[in-house]
Amino acid sequence: MKDCKDPSLSSKLDETWKKAYDEGRFHLLDGILYHRTKHTCVMALTDRTLINTILHECHDSVAAGHLSEDRTLERVKTCSWWPNWKKDTAKPVTDVKKPTEPQERNLE
Structure with missing residues (x-):
């Protein structure tokens, strides 16, 4: 699983996604975006x-x-x-x- 961190993308996100993105909570695996917390890693839905x-x-x-x-x-x-x-x-x-x-x- 790789971290999703692209500074140019952060400026394009609306506020509800930006906070989690800036905290490094998103990961990409086999083309699926996941949201990670301390205890879980689940699909991020759009x-x-x-x-x-x-x-x-x-x-x-x-x-x-x-x-x-x-x-x-x-x-x-x-x-x-x-x-x-x-x-x-x-x-x-x-x-x-x-x-x-x-x-x-x-x-x-």
């Missing part, structure tokens, strides 16, 4: 469609089991990274509406 797919698979899919916010955050953290991933991950979980109470039926 495509909104792919991000939405990850969010669906980590929260809404049958395999995910409609996890809580904390568990969904943990699941996303183990496979991918993008700027503001925590905010994006928490949003679908909080957008889920609680089921309404069943209406009482009068059986008389």
